[in-house]
Amino acid sequence: MLRIFRRLKVYKWFVLGSFLFIFIQAMTDLFLPTLMGDIVDNGVVKGDVAYIWRIGSIMLGIAAVGICASITASYCSSKAAMGLGRDLRRNVFTHVENFSLEEFDEIGTASLITRNTNDITQIQQVTIMVLRMVVMAPLMFAGGLIMAVSKDAKLSLVILAITPFLAGGILLILKKGVPLFRMVQKKLDALNLAMRENLTGIRVIRAFNKEDYEKKRLRKANGELTDVSIRVNKLMAFMMPLMMLIMNLTTVLIIWFGGIRIESGGMQIGDLMAFIQYVMQIMFALIMASMMFIVIPRASVSAKRINEVLDLQPGVKDSGTEKASEEHGTLEFEHVSFSYPGAEAPVISDISFRAEPGEVTAIIGGTGSGKTTLVQLIPRFFDVTSGAVRVNGRNVKDYEQGALRSMIGYVPQKALLFSGTVADNIRYGKEGATIEEVQHAAEVAQASGFVEEMEQGYETHIDQGGKNVSGGQKQRLSIARAIVRKPDLYIFDDSFSALDYKTDAKLRQSLKDETKEAAVLIVAQRVNTVQHADQIIVLDKGKIAGIGTHEQLLENNGVYQEIVKSQNGEEGIA
Structure with a gap:
């Protein structure tokens, strides 16, 4: 007292x-x-x-x-x-x-x-x-x-x-x-x-x-x-x-x-x-x-x-001093392992891969394989137990946290909207974004169609938590929020799960044009969402079970074949 x-x-x-x-x-x-x-x-x-x-x-x-x-x-x-x-x-x-x-x-x-x-x-x-x-x-x-x-x-x-x-x-x-x-x-x-x-x-x-x-x-x-x-x-x-x-x-x-x-x-x-x-x-x-x-x-x-x-001191301390890097749009994991405090075994072990600008990297795996944990290490929601995560060529620990996260457009697994207008929610990704930038981001995210049909368009009020829009609409507005900031790295953590296949395909195509100078990391459950990625990382029990294109993994990776078979049947791997 x-x-x-x-x-x-x-x-x-x-x-x-x-x-x-x-x-x-x-x-x-x-x-x-x-x-x-x-x-x-x-x-x-x-x-x-x-x-x-x-x-x-x-x-x-x-x-x-x-x-x-x-x-x-x-x-x-x-x-x-x-x-x-x-x-x-x-x-x-x-x-x-x-x-x-x-x-x-x-x-x-x-x-x-x-x-x-x-x-x-x-x-x-x-x-x-x-x-x-x-x-x-x-x-x-x-x-x-x-x-x-x-x-x-x-x-x-x-x-x-x-x-x-x-x-x-x-x-x-x-x-x-x-x-x-x-x-x-x-x-x-x-x-x-x-x-x-x-x-x-x-x-x-x-x-x-x-x-x-x-x-x-x-x-x-x-x-x-x-x-x-x-x-x-x-x-x-x-x-x-x-x-x-x-x-x-x-x-x-x-x-x-x-x-x-x-x-x-x-x-x-x-x-x-x-x-x-x-x-x-x-x-x-x-x-x-x-x-x-x-x-x-x-x-x-x-x-x-x-x-x-x-x-209570934050486990992730802002000890970095770097604000920017000359390199843009790269992501690298170097022998990364992570364990939750008190856990008997690591959630992910010895993860190594690299993503280049304009390249789409997809992560797929069963439930509990460590997909979400892996992407949460990038913006330093948690710090790695061993190894290093590099964004734009530098260890994420060397950046100020604000500077690091400003380079990332993160769309979480659970879409969350705040009370305010549609435009306010999209501008959450970039303060002061013009209405043209907001509209462009919504168009890329395939959200412009349903937004323009609303009575007040981009000035339509969103209830707390986005309770007055559907799950798919929330996901698309969350994606637009990440797109409007034009980051060096996009992270989509199972962000297309509520979208139908047609909207999913249109969104991936528009993203391809929008992210030519940025690395894109997609976590997904559906094979159809990741099969056109430049490289697919297959996780199994926190370890990499294989890396390659859809065709390469179909040929030589048993874990990926099981995933495809479970979703598409025998014809999916034929």
Whole structure:
């Protein structure tokens, strides 16, 4: 938590302003009971109305100063806390953007969302509370104690007697509360995960009639969070009556012993009334402190989760300095192997090949053969375990990540569109692309036909995730997004799977004309998609089982022959 609070240095003037005005507010609160006692002893008892009006006016002025100080302190503390929250969200988001896929898998998308929203909100709320109470509580406690002793030292022994009971109650609640707050955050993560999977997978859920199952799963996660939250609220609900009971018992004792003191002439009525007010201020200071002891552990759990994200260093580090290369449109794998962390065996082993400008290289293989993993090594979504991947003649680790990825037009296996217009989604590949460039990219990707049939054409709105277009349309728009940037290397990771054979053929032909100066890497499941490639790489269990043209592999590669046979039958290899 202290690491988080150190970030408040940026807002030191607001923090200092908050402390200053809270100090002024505390002084006004401590001065008012004394004036009230004076009114009773010197005004009410003696019947001096003029004295009551004079001191009463002073009390109103002091109360007005206290109100203004309280408002200003609230403003300063809110500015500091909200600024801290904004900075944390920006830092977490910026840091997460540098994560490799390994870090995303380690923490989980649902947990990252919870940490960047709920956890930071918890920190903001506690920061406001701490900035106000960290000064107010000690001042009210110390000041109230001093003023109470100054009114009657013997009667102050009542405070000394009651303090252990109050401290014991606070410590008991604190001991019970901290584990529950940790549990609340974990259950909230689980609920967010269930909700996210439910919403993103709604089509699959409905297709398999799993609505009832998902309702039960969500109800279970929600029920667990509810149970823990109820336990927390029960604990909080128990605290206030306990504190009020102790306060009321203290008041009874003070009135009892104070009455004895007044009867013996050792104390005046006004002093007793002021003494009671100061004791109430002391008790409220202790209650404020107890609230801090309860909410800070909860916020510390959130702070720990935020620090876990900020401390997690990306496995793929941007240590390169190169921004460009004289060579263009080449890709080379040199004895590349890769293993996922903790895996017993490498996913791909000893992969070597080279792709030249204007050349189409296709990768084909069975499920789990390592095709997608192989292409994800090129833009450094993961780093190779051994060997080297070279783009335009240089090791990808020598480039700045931004510079490396600007050379690549990557179309992922799962087409993803963002909310915005069709043109906005295509321009995602090249910021500031003209409408002519957007239209050309769509034409090459065989997307112009259905886009122009839309009511608003390229200004048609696309829903989040592209839910208002078909799978094939999403794929073609994703391809157009890669084409518009005119990269040195195109990567199509099974990006034609939702296209019919006619559209597939037209797209491959238009790509051939468009990519004469770039290397093209196509990952595909269908033989028809790869058979016209300049070279086909056959992967089998993470290793190269053969490299050659379609005709060459049909003649001498058993793995490729099996793939062709499984898709086209015996006539496919005849």
